Every structure is written in C-alpha cells, then in structure tokens.
Amino acid sequence: MTQPRQTSGPRASGAHFVYVELKRRILDLDLKPGERLYEPALAAELEVSRTPLREAVRRLIAENLLEQQPTGGVVVPRLDARDILELHEVRASLERLMAGTAATRATPEDHEALRGLLARNEALVDFPDDAMAVGAAIHTKIAQIADNSWAQHLHEQVTNQMQRYKLYTNNNEQRRHRALQEHRDICAAILAQDADRASDLAFRHVLAARDVVILAIHGSDLDDSDDSDDPP
Template identity: 55%
Template sequence: MAETQARNTGANHVYTELKRQILSLELKPGTRIYEPAMSTALQVSRTPLREAIRRLISESLLEQQATGGVLVPQLDAKAVSELYDVRAALESLMAREACAKATAEDIERLQGLLDRNAAMVGFADEAMKYGVALHAAVAGIANNSWAQRFHNQIVSQVERYRYFTNNAPERREEALANHRLLVEAIAAKKPDQAAKIAFDHVIGARDETLRVISAKGLDVE
C-alpha cells in the first residue's frame, strides 16, 4: 500500500512538472521526450515518468507517434481556431442560460470572483486563476450537463494556450473588463447581451493566441 501510494505521488509530481514545462514552452512544440534523459532530469524512476506521460497523452498535451516516440504536439493554427470557436459557442450558451437561473447568491459569488480577479490583475497566474474560476461559476449556474461536459473537455486543451493570452498586462485588463460586463449582464437578466459578451470574449482570446503563436513562429501552417 505504501509503495503504491509513493508511486502515485511520484507520478503526480512528474505529471505536474512536465505539464508546467509544456504549458510554459520550456518544452517547445515538436520536442521529443526521451525517457532516460527526462528520468535523470526529474530525478525519478521510469515507472512514475511513464504513468505521467500516459496521463499527458490522454489530455493531448503529449502525442504518441506511430513509431513509439512521444512528442510535445505542434501548435496548429487551424486546430487552435476550431477549439476556440467551439469554446465560444459553449460559453455563449452557458452565459445565456445563467441569466435565467442566477440567484442573488449566485450574483454575489460572481461579484466576489470578479473582485479577486480585479485585485490580482497585475499578476498573471492569479489573474488567470480567478478568471477561470469565474467562467466555471457561470457554467455551474447554467447547469447544462451536456454543455459542461463538452466544456470540461475543451478547458483542458485551452489551458495550453492561456500562456499566450495571459502574459500581456493589457490583455489581462481587457479580459477583466469583459468579465465585468458579463457579470453585469447576467445580474440584469439580459441573455442576448450576456451571450454576445461571452462569445466575443473567447473570440478575442482566440485571435490573440493566433497572433502570438504566429509572431513567435510556433504554428505549423
């Protein structure tokens, strides 16, 4: 039991560190993962490393090649665009439905998240955390099980691209302004307005992501 627990803890540590390196671009798109070298670098055995790699492959943050090799996936502009387009549609739907279902307590909770987002807008990681929490809260209020299921699948993919949209202070300020407008529309029970704000917010993130990865020469197109 203790051995299994230790192995799981080790795999979680490796997973967290590899994921951080992928999302921060320390491991650049197209990089091949060599198990012996990575095992040495992370000071872990091959077993927890392989478990972590399998988990990252399941999340599409690593890619299994037909030859057996494992790569950090390339950034495909077409795939990025499609991903954000679907996310925009889902966020718009959930914002619309949240208008009909939000209680006074829900609005108070959204306002609390918005206040924390505003307080932390100068700090990339914290601003992202509260922005993500606000979107999750809107999804929870909408309580559309199918929309949430698809949204949860997309969120794990979008996480790879938040690095590109969250580092610039002006982009964080823009996102905060959008969040304010979204909470105001939901509180005022204006479904069309809330849906449009949510949609445009995600499309703005899409466009910024595509701009940055193109400027950095990271896209495969």
C-alpha cells in the same frame, strides 16, 4: 533541465506524480512545442521507474497533450493555428450556452459571488498570473451556476488544451484590461437575467481572445523545436 516544483507536503508517487508534473511542464511551455521526451532522462530526473512514466505518458497522449510518432518517439504537440481556431470556436459555443443558462438560474448568492470575483479581477488586472487565475474563476463560477454537467466536462477538456496558449493573452496588458471589461459586461447581463445578451457577450469574449492569440503566435519561435531523434 527543468526541475519539478517543490511542495510543502509529501510528494505524490508513481504515475500520478509523473502525470501531474509532465502536464504542468507542457501547459507552462517548460516542455516546448515539438520537443521530444527522452524516457531514460525523465525517469532519472523524476526518480521513478519506466513503468509509471509510460503510464503517465499514455494518459497524456489520450488527452492530446503528447503525440506518439510513427517512429515510436513521443513529442509535445506543436502550436497550431488551426487548433487555436477550433478550440476557441468550441469554447465560445460552450461559454455562450453556459452564460445564457446562468442568467436564468443565478441566485442572489451567485450574484454576490460574481461581484466579489469581479472586484478581485479589477484589483489584480495588472498582475498577469493573478489576473488569469481570477478570470478563470469567473468562468468556472458561471459554469457552476449553469449546472450543465456535460458542458462543464467538455469545457474543462477544451480549457486544458488551451492552457498552452495562455501566455499570449495573459502577458498582453491591453488584452487583460479588455477582458476585465468583458467580464464586467457578461456578469452584468447575468445579474440582469438577460440570457440573450449574456450568451452573445460570452461568445464574443472568447473570440476576442482567439484573435489576440492568432496575431501573437505568428513569428513566434515556440514552434521551432528540433525534430532530431538524437538525445541532446
């Protein structure tokens, strides 16, 4: 069974620790789509009582990162093509809004920050995890520049849901390089204060990632977890 990551500081306690750890496992696919959670085993492994575990599980259910079955069991939601389409469509619309707004609001300091992030993206494009992190930082910076609190809040929610699909684009070398060029183009439009072009490029950038995920997920065995109610 997967062990929690070790940290240098004191471990967080109670429900928050369990929430953070379970969320990490779900998003990293350490807990596979369709896999059932077994409360006694998890409580023993994480060295917590049932109360904080159940509190964390309820929170993850509310975020749609876990599902409550009619029988009472709790499972990790399966990877679903419809979810992929809907999540990417929503994120594409949010990215379009924020990129267009950022083009009208970016300061010289923002321009410099975007250039720095692009330089890091280029330097790290051949390192999947690092490339993903700096790509996310570019999107976060654009959202900060746009300064639309509701768009940022919804974007964060959607992005959390999409984390489970990241390996399909992150591990695709061709897609990473294409995404780098798309980031360059989006940022160039923002620097040029071309809101319409920035909006259009940001929208198409997200849909291009969607297409890669859709192609990759077909035939994947990540959605074939055992539905049995019996503990392993």
